[in-house]
Amino acid sequence: MDTEDFDLFCKVSCNGIYITQSLPIIFACLKEPGSVSGWYGWKMSLKFKMGDYRGKLSRSGCLEVSVNAGKRSKNYPDKEHPHSNIKRARRAEVNFLPNLPKEESQASLEEMRLQIMDEVQKSQQNLRLIEKLMQKTFAIRRLEIIQENPQVKDFLGKWPALRIESQLCAEFQRITNVNLRNQFYAVLDQHTPRLMALYRQKAARTGKISEALRDILKIYELQEVHDVNMKRTLALRALPVYLREEDPQFFKTWNVEESDEPGIIDTPVALVTAVTEDTADPVNFSPASICIVVEDDVTMSDIPNLADAFALLIGLMYALHLDYPKKLINTFTFIQKIIMGLDDGKALKPRLLSLKNDLLME
Incomplete structure (x- = not known):
C-alpha cells in the first residue's frame, strides 16, 4: 500500500468506518510481522495521524477540539487538567459545540438574543422570526452551556424561547439531527404493546x-x-x-x-x-x-x-x-x-x- 492509499484509509477510518482490525484478516499481506494482533502498527499509526489532525483543527479554531487546548502539559504544569470542568458530548450529539457563523460576531449574536427576548414577550409572537434567530444564535448558546455551565433559571432567562415547545423541539433537532416528537412517539407506540x-x-x-x-x-x-x-x-x-x-x-x-x-x-x-x-x-x-x-x-x-x-x-x-x-x-x-x-x-x-x-x- 503506497502513501496515498494509506492516507485515504486513514481518512475513511477517521470518519467512523473502523476497519483496522479486519484489514489484516482480509488481506494477509497487510499483517504486521511480530504482532500478536496483526494490526498494532496500523493502530498506532492512525493514533498519531489523528493526534496531528486534531492539532490542526485546534490551531484552526475548531471549538470542539480547541476547548481542551492550553491545559496542563509539561510546559504548563500548573494549569487545569484537560478533562476538568469540561462538558463532553456523551449522548450521541451531532452538533455538540459548533463554531460561530462566519458572517457573525459575538456582538451581532448578542443583538439577536435581545431581539428574541423582545419577540417572546409580545402577546402575538412571530414564531418564524424566533425560529430564524434561534437558528443563527445556536452556536453561542452551546458555547455558553458547555464552557460556562450556567444555572438553568439564569440561562432560560436569557433564552426564554427555549420554554416554547416548538423551539425546544427545534433545538433538540439542531443538536442531534433527530425530530424529537416524531421519533419519540413512533418508537414508543411501536414498543408499547410488547412493553404492556x-x-x-x-x-x-x-x-x-x-x-x-x-x-x-x-x-x-x-x-x-x-x-x-x-x-x-x-x-x-x-x-x-x-x-x-x-x-x-x-x-x-x-x-x-x-x-x-x-x-x-x-x-x-x-x-x-x-x-x-x-x-x-x-x-x-x-x-x-x-x-x-x-x-x-x-x-x-x-x-x-x-x-x-x-x-x-x-x-x-x-x-x-x-x-x-x-x-x-x-x-x-x-x-x-x-x-x-x-x-x-x-x-x-x-x-x-x-x-x-x-x-x-x-
Missing part, C-alpha cells in the same frame, strides 16, 4: 416489583377509555418499576385545590402532576396538567399528558446538557438509546440489554 405484555408477565409473579406492576395495571384497567395517551402513560410510568428503579422525588403530585404552588424545594429534576380530588390516583392517568421542574424552577407547564412531558424533558436535557436523575439512569438511558435511537457507542447494561432483546422477540 412484559409488564403483565412480570405482574403475574411474586415479589415487590410484581406487586407494584399489578397496582399500576389494575388502575389502568379501571380507566373508562384506553386511548393512545393512556397506553403511552402506562408504558412510561411502569418502565422504571419494571427496571427496578424508584425515585419519589421525580414523580411528584400537586393538588391544586389544597395549594396555589407545587412543593418543588430541593428538586433537581421532576415531573409534577397537577390533580384535583376527582382525578387523583396513584398513577395519574388523567392529570389536570403536568409541569417540568429543573433546579427548583418550573421550566415548562400546562403539559397535557405524561408522554408529552417525557418528550419535552428529553429535549431539555439535551438543550441544557443536564445529567439524568441518578436513581433513574436506566430509564432515561432506555429512552435515549432504544426509543430515540441515540446510541453513544457504549454497551447497554445487562438489565437494559435483556429488555431490548425481549422487545425484539416476536
Whole structure:
C-alpha cells in the first residue's frame, strides 16, 4: 500500500468506518510481522495521524477540539487538567459545540438574543422570526452551556424561547439531527404493546416489583377509555418499576385545590402532576396538567399528558446538557438509546440489554 492509499484509509477510518482490525484478516499481506494482533502498527499509526489532525483543527479554531487546548502539559504544569470542568458530548450529539457563523460576531449574536427576548414577550409572537434567530444564535448558546455551565433559571432567562415547545423541539433537532416528537412517539407506540405484555408477565409473579406492576395495571384497567395517551402513560410510568428503579422525588403530585404552588424545594429534576380530588390516583392517568421542574424552577407547564412531558424533558436535557436523575439512569438511558435511537457507542447494561432483546422477540 503506497502513501496515498494509506492516507485515504486513514481518512475513511477517521470518519467512523473502523476497519483496522479486519484489514489484516482480509488481506494477509497487510499483517504486521511480530504482532500478536496483526494490526498494532496500523493502530498506532492512525493514533498519531489523528493526534496531528486534531492539532490542526485546534490551531484552526475548531471549538470542539480547541476547548481542551492550553491545559496542563509539561510546559504548563500548573494549569487545569484537560478533562476538568469540561462538558463532553456523551449522548450521541451531532452538533455538540459548533463554531460561530462566519458572517457573525459575538456582538451581532448578542443583538439577536435581545431581539428574541423582545419577540417572546409580545402577546402575538412571530414564531418564524424566533425560529430564524434561534437558528443563527445556536452556536453561542452551546458555547455558553458547555464552557460556562450556567444555572438553568439564569440561562432560560436569557433564552426564554427555549420554554416554547416548538423551539425546544427545534433545538433538540439542531443538536442531534433527530425530530424529537416524531421519533419519540413512533418508537414508543411501536414498543408499547410488547412493553404492556412484559409488564403483565412480570405482574403475574411474586415479589415487590410484581406487586407494584399489578397496582399500576389494575388502575389502568379501571380507566373508562384506553386511548393512545393512556397506553403511552402506562408504558412510561411502569418502565422504571419494571427496571427496578424508584425515585419519589421525580414523580411528584400537586393538588391544586389544597395549594396555589407545587412543593418543588430541593428538586433537581421532576415531573409534577397537577390533580384535583376527582382525578387523583396513584398513577395519574388523567392529570389536570403536568409541569417540568429543573433546579427548583418550573421550566415548562400546562403539559397535557405524561408522554408529552417525557418528550419535552428529553429535549431539555439535551438543550441544557443536564445529567439524568441518578436513581433513574436506566430509564432515561432506555429512552435515549432504544426509543430515540441515540446510541453513544457504549454497551447497554445487562438489565437494559435483556429488555431490548425481549422487545425484539416476536
